[in-house]
Amino acid sequence: MLQRLQAQDPDVFRAIASECRRQADNLELIASENYVSEAVLEAQGSPLTNKYAEGYPGKRYYGGCEFVDIAETLAIERAKKLFGAEHANVQPHSGTQANITMYLSVLQHGDTVMGLNLAHGGHLSHGHPLNYSGKFFKIVPVNVRKDDERVDYEEAERLVAEHKPKMLFIGASNYSRVFDWERFKKMADAAGAFFATDIAHYAGLVAAGLYPSPVPLADFTTTTTHKTLRGPRGGMILCKTKHAPALDKMNFPGSQGGPLMHVIAAKAVCFGEALKPEFKRYQERVLANARRLAQALQDRGFRIVAGGTDCHLFSVDLRPKKVTGKDAEKTLDQAGITVNKNAIPYDPEKPFIASGIRIGTPAVTTRGMGEKEMDEIAELIDDALAHRADPSYLSAVRQKVRTLCGRHPIYPELMAEIGAVAA
Numbered sequence: 029m030l031q032r033l034q035a036q037d038p039d040v041f042r043a044i045a046s047e048c049r050r051q052a053d054n055l056e057l058i059a060s061e062n063y064v065s066e067a068v069l070e071a072q073g074s075p076l077t078n079k080y081a082e083g084y085p086g087k088r089y090y091g092g093c094e095f096v097d098i099a100e101t102l103a104i105e106r107a108k109k110l111f112g113a114e115h116a117n118v119q120p121h122s123g124t125q126a127n128i129t130m131y132l133s134v135l136q137h138g139d140t141v142m143g144l145n146l147a148h149g150g151h152l153s154h155g156h157p158l159n160y161s162g163k164f165f166k167i168v169p170v171n172v173r174k175d176d177e178r179v180d181y182e183e184a185e186r187l188v189a190e191h192k193p194k195m196l197f198i199g200a201s202n203y204s205r206v207f208d209w210e211r212f213k214k215m216a217d218a219a220g221a222f223f224a225t226d227i228a229h230y231a232g233l234v235a236a237g238l239y240p241s242p243v244p245l246a247d248f249t250t251t252t253t254h255k256t257l258r259g260p261r262g263g264m265i266l267c268k269t270k271h272a273p274a275l276d277k278m279n280f281p282g283s284q285g286g287p288l289m290h291v292i293a294a295k296a297v298c299f300g301e302a303l304k305p306e307f308k309r310y311q312e313r314v315l316a317n318a319r320r321l322a323q324a325l326q327d328r329g330f331r332i333v334a335g336g337t338d339c340h341l342f343s344v345d346l347r348p349k350k351v352t353g354k355d356a357e358k359t360l361d362q363a364g365i366t367v368n369k370n371a372i373p374y375d376p377e378k379p380f381i382a383s384g385i386r387i388g389t390p391a392v393t394t395r396g397m398g399e400k401e402m403d404e405i406a407e408l409i410d411d412a413l414a415h416r417a418d419p420s421y422l423s424a425v426r427q428k429v430r431t432l433c434g435r436h437p438i439y440p441e442l443m444a445e446i447g448a449v450a451a
């Protein structure tokens with residue numbers, strides 16, 4: 029497959045081959061990334077990309093949709109089964125696209141929405157002033173408490189009573205503790221508001237029953253399919269049957285045109301994988317690894333935000349080590365360890381500098397690493413940051429990272445092909 033690409037377009041080939049090499053050789057600790065299976069890659073790289081299929085299975089605006097209908101129906105039925113949902117729309121191109129569609133299916137310009145503050149672990153599309161959500165709606169942020177860095181439910185209850193939002197939209201891109209979905213649902217009911225949730229980060233754990241599911245309680249649950257769920261890059265919306273007609277209409281023709289049928293086929297493959305018992309065992313390891321890595325870093329003098337984790341991710345407060353998030357990200361990159369800088373709650377630094385890094389274990393767990401490797405990774409992170417002014421020390425750490433990654437290879441056939449082609 030890649031030989032043809034190399035012959036036709038060596039520049040693009042080099043970019044792809046180098047990225048594959050980077051993914052193989054580096055420790056991927058970005059909490060929102062993962063390695064999909066070869067079956068997902070094959071579906072996503074299939075000629076289904078050629079097909080226009082505006083509409084829904086059985087009701088399309090184009091001919092020749094009989095086979096993509098099969099793929100989309102499989103994705104819908106598997107998603108409903110996986111999450112116990114009444115209705116699933118698998119067409120959103122991304123998580124943010126899913127959120128746009130969800131909001132617009134029931135809200136109007138200027139309505140009040142409550143969502144978790146981005147600076148406290150929320151997401152841009154949950155009401156950040158620079159995002160469409162913050163420009164289009166009146167946003168009242170939900171905060172975490174300063175002392176324990178967990179959701180301030182008492183304050184949220186007061187804010188709901190005061191602002192009477194039309195929607196509570198609860199989810200996160202960096203919150204390591206479980207959400208009390210029942211408590212938020214009660215707040216939404218008291219205000220006569222829609223209760224929407226975004227489980228983009230937790231979806232795999234939710235599907236495996238290891239993180240509480242908001243799906244039975246929520247009017248809408250949005251997610252991405254490429255994080256803990258380990259599927260192709262894309263979005264999805266689950267909802268109650270009563271919201272399905274408005275939701276589907278807002279997705280198409282309301283906010284998207286032709287669905288990406290190759291991605292939808294890959295979503296079906298991902299959901300099929302997630303329905304298997306092995307997926308639950310994988311998620312158990314993701315969770316155990318996150319807890320172990322957080323503990324190992326804490327034992328080495330780092331401070332873990334909110335005191336630990338109930339999921340696949342956590343934030344590290346770097347101030348005890350006198351390094352910023354920006355510098356840590358750069359240093360760790362030099363050592364072959366990929367993380368992202370992240371503000372911690374009530375961060376004194378600007379977001380582009382940040383006092384923390386966010387760490388997640390889905391990707392390293394996919395490549396077969398366990399708790400023993402988490403101890404090694406904590407040591408490598410600590411060592412690299414302690415010697416950040418010493419390039420030769422960082423090269424030595426990078427070599428150790430390569431050795432560790434070499435013991436847990438990814439995409440062996442593809443990497444052999446790339447290796448052979450490159451030689």
Ligand code: DSN
Nearest residue numbers: 059060123151201202
């Ligand atoms: N940007 C994603 C993340 O890294 O969590 C969320 O969309």
